[in-house]
Amino acid sequence: MARSRRVRTAMALMATTTLLLLGACTKGSEAPAEGQLYANPVTLTWWHNASDEGPGKTFWQKVATDFHTAHPTVTIQIEAIETNQLQRTRIPAALLSNDPPDIFQAWGGGEIVDQVEAGYLKDITDQTKTEATNIGSSAAIWQVQGRQYGLPFRMGIEGFWYNKKLFSDAGITAPPTTLDELKQAVDKLKAKNVIPISVGAGDKWPAAHYWYNFALRACSVDTLKKATLEKVFDDPCFVKAGSDLKDFIGIQPFQPNFIATVSQQGAGSSAGLVATGKAAMELMGDWNLGVMQTLAGDSWTAMKPNIGWFPFPAISGAPGDPKAALGGGDGFACAKNAPAECVEFLKYIVSPAVQKDYAAINVGLPVAKGAETGISEPVLQSILKATNEASYVQLWLDTAYGSTVGTAMNDGIVAIFAGSGTAEKVVDDMKAAAKK
Amino acid sequence: MSRTSESVGLADRASARPARPRPTGGQSTRAARTRRKWYEIIGLTTPALVVYTMFVLVPMGFALYYSLFRWRGAGPPTEFVGLRNYRLAFEDPIFRDALWNNIIIVVGSLLVQVPLAIGIALVLNRRFRGRAFFRLLVLVPFVLAEVAVGIMWRLILASDGSADTLLRALGLGGLVRGWLSDLPLIIWTLLFILTWKYIGFAIILFLAGLSNVPHELSEAAAIDGASWWQIQRHITLPLLGPTIRIWIFLSMIGSLQQFDIIWVVAAPSTRSLGAANTMATYMVDNGFFARLWGYGNSVAVILFGISFVAALLFQRFVLRRDIEGALTGRAN
Numbered sequence: 001m002a003r004s005r006r007v008r009t010a011m012a013l014m015a016t017t018t019l020l021l022l023g024a025c026t027k028g029s030e031a032p033a034e035g036q037l038y039a040n041p042v043t044l045t046w047w048h049n050a051s052d053e054g055p056g057k058t059f060w061q062k063v064a065t066d067f068h069t070a071h072p073t074v075t076i077q078i079e080a081i082e083t084n085q086l087q088r089t090r091i092p093a094a095l096l097s098n099d100p101p102d103i104f105q106a107w108g109g110g111e112i113v114d115q116v117e118a119g120y121l122k123d124i125t126d127q128t129k130t131e132a133t134n135i136g137s138s139a140a141i142w143q144v145q146g147r148q149y150g151l152p153f154r155m156g157i158e159g160f161w162y163n164k165k166l167f168s169d170a171g172i173t174a175p176p177t178t179l180d181e182l183k184q185a186v187d188k189l190k191a192k193n194v195i196p197i198s199v200g201a202g203d204k205w206p207a208a209h210y211w212y213n214f215a216l217r218a219c220s221v222d223t224l225k226k227a228t229l230e231k232v233f234d235d236p237c238f239v240k241a242g243s244d245l246k247d248f249i250g251i252q253p254f255q256p257n258f259i260a261t262v263s264q265q266g267a268g269s270s271a272g273l274v275a276t277g278k279a280a281m282e283l284m285g286d287w288n289l290g291v292m293q294t295l296a297g298d299s300w301t302a303m304k305p306n307i308g309w310f311p312f313p314a315i316s317g318a319p320g321d322p323k324a325a326l327g328g329g330d331g332f333a334c335a336k337n338a339p340a341e342c343v344e345f346l347k348y349i350v351s352p353a354v355q356k357d358y359a360a361i362n363v364g365l366p367v368a369k370g371a372e373t374g375i376s377e378p379v380l381q382s383i384l385k386a387t388n389e390a391s392y393v394q395l396w397l398d399t400a401y402g403s404t405v406g407t408a409m410n411d412g413i414v415a416i417f418a419g420s421g422t423a424e425k426v427v428d429d430m431k432a433a434a435k436k
Numbered sequence: 437m438s439r440t441s442e443s444v445g446l447a448d449r450a451s452a453r454p455a456r457p458r459p460t461g462g463q464s465t466r467a468a469r470t471r472r473k474w475y476e477i478i479g480l481t482t483p484a485l486v487v488y489t490m491f492v493l494v495p496m497g498f499a500l501y502y503s504l505f506r507w508r509g510a511g512p513p514t515e516f517v518g519l520r521n522y523r524l525a526f527e528d529p530i531f532r533d534a535l536w537n538n539i540i541i542v543v544g545s546l547l548v549q550v551p552l553a554i555g556i557a558l559v560l561n562r563r564f565r566g567r568a569f570f571r572l573l574v575l576v577p578f579v580l581a582e583v584a585v586g587i588m589w590r591l592i593l594a595s596d597g598s599a600d601t602l603l604r605a606l607g608l609g610g611l612v613r614g615w616l617s618d619l620p621l622i623i624w625t626l627l628f629i630l631t632w633k634y635i636g637f638a639i640i641l642f643l644a645g646l647s648n649v650p651h652e653l654s655e656a657a658a659i660d661g662a663s664w665w666q667i668q669r670h671i672t673l674p675l676l677g678p679t680i681r682i683w684i685f686l687s688m689i690g691s692l693q694q695f696d697i698i699w700v701v702a703a704p705s706t707r708s709l710g711a712a713n714t715m716a717t718y719m720v721d722n723g724f725f726a727r728l729w730g731y732g733n734s735v736a737v738i739l740f741g742i743s744f745v746a747a748l749l750f751q752r753f754v755l756r757r758d759i760e761g762a763l764t765g766r767a768n
Contacts, residue, residue, distance in 0.1 A: 088724040092509045118511035202703030257595045260617035260703040268594050404508065407726035411530075411708040418619065418709055436506075436524065436728055 042339045043075045045101040047091065048332070049083035055361040062357075067348055074341050087111075088403075095120045095335075102338035103346060106150040106331050108141035109228070109395050110402025115333075121149040122334040127343045131350050135367045141395050142331050150333030151350045154364035156286030157327035157387045158209065159311040166194050166280040166306075175310035179248075182313050186253040189280050195255045198279035199417075200263025200270035205398060207258075207417045208410040209283055209326065210248065211426070212397045213312045215241035217320040221392050228400045231434045233427050237319070242423025244315070245416055255279060259418050264291050271295055275303060283312070285328065286365050286383050309379050311386050323391035328399055329367065401430070408433030496740070499733045507730035521734035531735070533710030534718040537623050541714070542691040544627045545634070546684060552631075553638035554680070558668060560639065561646045571643065578636035586700025589629045590616065593701075616702060619711040626698055626712060633697065634690070638683050645679030646672065678758040685750050692743045695720070715739045 046064065050056035057080055064076040079101070081090055086105060094100040095115065106112055106121075115121050125132075125148040132139040132148055142150035162175065167185070170192045176182040189196040201207035216224070219237035227233055255261065255273060263270045263284075273279035275292035276299065282288065292307070293300050314322035332349060334342040348354060352370035359366040359374030365384050366374065375381050387393065398406030408429040415421025503521055505513035525531045560571050577585065592599050593615040600612045615625045653675075654667045662670070695716035702712035707721060716739060723732020 084725075088727070092727075096509065114508060114510040120510070202705050204705050204708065207705070257614045257617035259619070259709075260614070260622075260706055262703055266591070266594070268596065403725065403727035407708075407721075414705045414708060418705070420709070433726070436731065 037340055037344060038071050038073045041073045041075070042341050043077055044103060044339070044342055044345060045077045045079065046345075047079050047081055047086060047094075047101040047104040049081060049086050049105050049330075051080040051082045051086075054363075056363045059358060059361050059363075063349060063354060067345055071341070071344075074345070076345070100335040102342045103332050103334050106142065106333035107399050108150065108152070108329070108331055109399040110406070111399065112142060112149055112333070113144050114402065116144040116147075116149055120336055122336050122338055122343065123147050123149060124151075124334060124343050124346065128347060131347050131368075134352070134369050135350065136369070138327075138329060138367055138393065141329065142333070150331045151346055152329040152331035152367045153349055153355065153358065154331075155327065155329030155367045155387065155393075156365040156383055157311070157325035157390055157393060158283060158285045159309050159325075159383070159386065160197075160281045160283055161274055161288050161292070162281045162308050162310065163274065163277060163279075164306050164308045166192075166277065170194065170280075175308065176313050177310075178313050179315045183248075183251055183253075185280075186251060190252075195273060195279035197253045197255075197281045197283070198261070198270035198273040199254050199258050199282070200261050201254075201258050201414060201417050202260045202262040203264075204410045204414050205396075206263045206270060206284065208398065208413040209396070211241050211245050211409075211413040211416075212326050212394075213283070214244040214248075214315075215320075215397065216312075216324055216326055216394055217241075217315040217318040217322070218244065219320055221321055221324060224394055228395075231401065231405060233430050238427045238430075239423045242413075242416060242421075242426050245413070246423060249417060259414075264295075267295060269295065274307075275300070277303060277306075286380065287363065289377060289379060290363050307379060309382055321391050323389070325386065325390040325393055326396065327387065327390075327393045328396040330364070404436060405430050405433045408436075499736050499740075502730055503734035503737045505730040508727050509729040513730060517730070521731045522738065524731065525735055525738060530708065530710045530713065531715075531718055534713040534715050537710075537712070538692055538694070538714050540623055541627060541630060541694055542688055545630060545687050545691050548627070548631050549635050549638050549687065550680065550684070553635055553642055553683075554673070554676070556635075557639050557642035557646060558672070560643060571640075574639050575636040577633050578640070580633075582633070582696040583700050585629070585633050586697045590701045593625060616706070616712075619706065619709060622702060622706055622712045626701060629697060629701060630691075630694070634687070638687070641679055641683050642676060645676045649675045681754055681758055685747070685755060688750065689743055689747060692746065693739065715742075 046060075048060055050060055060078060060080070064078055068074060068076060083105075087107065091100070091104055094104075095118070100120065106115075112121070125146075128148055128151060131151060135152065138152055138155040139148065142148060142152060160175075166189065167175075170185070170188040172185045172188055176185050186196040199206055199210070215238060218240040219227075219235060223235045223237060227235075227238075255270075255278075258270075261268070261270055266272055267276055270279070270282050271284065271288060271291045272295040274282045275296035284291075289307070293304075296303050311325060332346055334346060350368055352368045355366040355368040355371035356374035358364070359371050360376065362375075362377055362380065365380060365387065366372070372381075372384060375384060394400070398410055400406075401409065409426060412421055412426035412429045416423070416426065502513055504516060504518060506515040506517045506520070507513035556574060560567060560574070591597055595614060595617065599615065603609060603611050613621055616622055649672055653671050657667050657671055693716055694714050698707075698712060698714055699717055699720075704721075706712040707717050713721070715735060719732050719735040719739060722728050722735060
């Protein structure tokens, strides 16, 4: 008796193991989408990066619910994942496994090129002609060789967020429009013992954005376009960007210990320094208003009227287009084998009505024409105006060049901030990374 | 790695324990007993072996395979480059910084924690009021989650954080440094945090080791006129040897693979500048963030190779007597 029980136990153990193995290896296969739209019930899995509790996350939930109400055959399953985890590990791994989410966050630029080359994304050119036209030029960031593979829902250019009160206290009458004026403003603020500019160099990209802007001023638009397409960085303007940056760091415009300051966490972060009135300026994207509001807490009501925005100043005599601006956005793409309803949902997300509601929650600037009226914040309206007036919007260079060259570039720029890097080494490292 | 093979060994020994003799004897029973023994061995080790194979050996094989490709993670790896990724890693000064930082953490942890932990364990081994409380207290940092510890120290050591405020309040404002921003200093700040976090583990292990030292020995020595110090030096410490050696082994492997606390405490910029990176953070920065998957795998293989060789050498030359029989259990 005892013996047979043991044997049975052993066999049960083995059976469990086998079952576990089988469970791990079999993958639920979805029935292929076929026939008419909304004819069969489908479930769309949706991965987005609004993982923090807040207006963004609530908004996407509402969008999914509304779409399901309008089209009851479509059920949307949301998974909200922190942006780095989502973009660096979850999406690439899911795409490799051939079981990706149907609709997911896409940065555009260099990354989408890789994904299209690997055959991961659905070509939505024909279905989204109206939407792409309504969005305008920024839709091109989600195109590869003229075909559309995703659509943006948020887009904005960056500039300096500044404290009007600290400016007037220091005797600065108008926001700087040239680099020389910016340098003079830095001197005046220093004389008042105010941190002129805060920079979150600890996160690398906020520091790198200075180099991007200097490159935007030093390089012609053609050179920038060629660099994005061909990953060629031979033009001396890229080295010039580094030496201009070195000069600018030389006037010591930043807070102490800036090399390890993070950009968005805590009152000591670069955004926190502006939000609490300790620093006068920060170069940052359109999302910074929401970040500062979170960091300032209760004191935001008093601080908010003081906050203004101006674009990155022109550099006199520089060959780059002074009206060109640096910016970026967020979009969504459909997986290649996603049901046709995925594209309909994507179109719904970027429709003017939904975009107007998105604009109203003040977490980013909408892209669709007809949504502008949803923006209530004057400062965001001024960014939208500047975005529309920009002669050319260059996508963040690290996104445009893809993660590999982008990371090497940002690391090299941070080394300039740390005092150990050189303008030449940034470009050398970018070239080496392109081959890595 | 070593933990899993240990548990396999344990299961092996447990099942190999001779069964209690049963009243019915004879040839057929012995054969049945042998058969039953094999059922047990297979039944009890199969789950462990399957899990070990699936989640350790197979991924290791994949890592080795992927490390030979120039592969960015989109589509299957196709561009075979041989050992190029390994050469690139050793040519990268930032990787050499990471390796050097790992060595600082391995050696620094041993030099600081061994004497400190032995001292504290010896004190906590004596009888005094509140001993249980202090024993509990030294273990607190060890049981806290790594990420929580990291965030806590990041806040304390931020510029104008509570550490700086405390120093200024004590009139030691001259000692204030950029604990996490002064590049050459950061690795030492991190070593301090790691020591704070993990010394409780060393102390608790040493206390367990001390409780195994027979009381009669020190009593006899005391009767012979040995002082407390002499007893510790000539009786307690030599008998604590196996525990200390095991701890050194665990500490060394942990230090080589250090990732989470540094990832949370140090700013990304200080990692890419080589001031606060380890091989593991370098692997994630390059594998996932720079999206060099093949290259990242080669760094993983290097990290594994170094840890594996270190573990083997340590087991072969230092732990030989301590683990005799444990990994090479004789069949009976």
